[in-house]
Amino acid sequence: MRFENYSIRARLALFTGTAVGALCIVFSIVLLFAINRMATQNLAKEVTAVGELTAYYVDRGELVNPLPPIPHNLIRPVQVVDPRGQVVAATNDLQNRPPMAHFRPKSPGRVASGVVCDSVFPSGGCHIVVAQQVYRDGDWTIYSAAPTLPFFVYPGVAALLIVGTAVFTVAVAYGARHTVTRSLQPVDAIRAQLDHIRSTNLSRRVPIPTARDEIHRLARSVNETLNRLESMLEQQRRFCSDASHELRTPITAIRTQIEDALLAPEDVDLNRLCDDILPSVERLQSITADLLTLTRFDADEPSELRAVDLAELVAVELNSHQMSRKVVRRLTPDVIVRGDRAQLRQLICNLLQNAQRYASSTVTVTLRHGGGDPRSAAAMVELEVLDDGTGIAADQRETVFLRFTRLDTARSRDAGGIGLGLPIARQIAERHGGTLTIQDSDRGARFVVRLPVDS
Template sequence: MKLGNYSIRGRLALFTGLAVGALCIVFSLVLLVALNRMATRSLTDEVTAVGELTAYYVDRGELSNPLPPIPQDLVRPVQVVDPHGRVVAATKDLQGRPAMAHFLPRSPRRVASQVVCDSILTGGRCHVVVAQQVYRDGNWTIYSAAPALPFYVYPGVIAILVVGTAILTLTVVCGARRNVTSSLRPVEAIRSQLDHIRSTNPGRRVPVPTAKDEIYRLARSVNQTLDRLESVLDQQRRFCSDASHELRTPITAMRTQLEVALMAPEDTDVPQLCDAVLPSIERLQAIASDLQTLTRLDTGVPGDRQKVDLCELITMELGASNGKVVQRLLPGVTVLGDRSGLGRLVGNLVQNAQRHASSTVTVTLRRGNGDPRFPLGIAEVEVLDDGDGIAADQRETVFRRFTRLDTARSRVAGGVGLGLPIARQIAESHGGTLTIQDSDRGARFVLRLPLHS
């Protein structure tokens, strides 16, 4: 079964259980090895004591076969081998048997031990054999032995470790699951609240826990995202409403003109009808073109970035415009951007200025500095008209979509309220700004773009 089928609580509990179980197993193995070594060392010392007791009799010449009695708590198989390698004495259980081992202790220690398997010792088990030498007319060797201990030392030890591992693992798993459940309870509340948020009630927000942990930061980020989504939804609703209103006006005019022509086709002058309908079609075409531009800008699709000479670009845009325009252009001011987009930006500003100017529009291009946002310097374009100007409290309003301060005059002039929003969005997509500054007369639009090195 895949882990993805489990909840977070289940996966964390399973991982914790496996980790704790593995650690307990490793700890148990290390403990068993340590206990085995300690018990084997103790057993070896006991076997060595038996050999030393026998060596005492050999050294005193009191050797007898079978060997003299050994205390009950030290009874072990013992053999005495003479300097010629013959077994000359042994305990009763090894009478008439060959030597249990053939290794000798290395001088000067005079004592050595090994684990010997497949020897004459009975039981089919490996034995710990200790060899000791005593000098008496040659080197006599005393072998004493005891069955080797299993790796778990005693059955009760491994039983305790198995039960302890199971209890500890289950305890940790239950504790981890309970702790994760408690920690994820705010997440469940957030999920439940998100399920109830729809486009019809975007004002609802998820609960923010009091503990300032990761879930607290998650809840705040979710609420901030919901704030932005609500703002976008409101903007989209206003946009759709304004766009439908703007489209309805020329469509209604065209429908009325066509219906009148159909009611009296014999009195209809086709060229005159076309002249009447064409302005509405041009208006629809302008709205569609602006909406397409806004869609591209909203999606953040970048245009081709290239080195653009603003003096040359502005000169070309002003050459295609109507009306009196005073040019104060500094040559050699270059930026990096989309040439067609920057041309659209300048054209929109100039058209807006001409639409509201009394007689003259002044376009100025210069270099600027002192703004920390533009470390390489500023390319500053100023478009100034000599019209009535824009009130300070309305300078941001004109950058909203489908906004016209003078609706009737703008519609006659052909404006649909999208030129300035498009211009600002193009400026921001190039890392610049577009604002309205104070002036003695008229409206003064200031475009700032980062210079290209």
């Protein structure tokens, strides 16, 4: 089974146990090495002490063979080699054997040491050999030795380290798994709650643990995401319901007129029938176009941005519309913004249609710099569309930017919009790094678009 298929608990316990086990093994090896080094140094000192004691007797001329008197706690393999290289005295275990080593100190009074393997020692193996020189009618050499120590030195210590490593590794792995299990209990509760959430009921929320840790923040983020999802789904349901209602009205009108014409085809005036149906078809076309625009905006399709003369664009849009109200123009020339020309034209068109629909007699269109140096990247321009109608109450100024939202006064008019013009206009402004808001005015509704100047 692949490692990724294990649970987080198992993976963390395995990783922690492996890491701790490896660290314990390294520590044990280092500790055994340090113990071995210390024990070897102490053993070398003992071997040197035995050689020094033998050198004392050689220096006094009290040499006997086999070599006494060496205390029992210091008895080591010892040999005395005369200046001719002959072994003249040795301990009992090295009687009648050649010299145990062939190296000598470089100068009298000094000591040389080394490790000699498979030499004259009855026990075999490797030995630490210390050579010391004594001058008595020539240079005499005393060799003393002791078997080298194994790496683990003391078997009990090695066994204790092995058992301790195993126990400590298992304990740490178990502790890590237990800790992770307890830490992930809130995650299990969150998962269980998410499993019960369905698209038909998004009101449930995941439990938030009391400990303010990463899981606490995760639970809060999940709940905030669920809030946004519930809001979006509710908006989608309302959007579909409103779109269906708006589409059903012209479709029903077209169906009724066609059915009436089919009941009495001889009495039907084709031109009049087409004239009656055309407004409903145009309404369907307008709704479909607006829905398509919103779909593209929601999908965040990229726009082709280029320098646009906003004053020229507003003038073109005013000239192309048959305005039923008086229009007052206050346009500052050469106001350049960077944006999608078609989208900006639709923004202007939607604001003009809205103003014309609710104005009593006059629509005022103002274009000016909105503050700051026009050459600065932070400079803004303001496009203001003001009508002299009844205006919009302060508590409804954000409501009109919701999709398919129309005020009651609009619903009473035959020429009322479908409630998508202003939401589309605001999205266009925001896609261009600007804003669309409703500001206070003495009379009527004052829509203000702020867009960054093209730098």
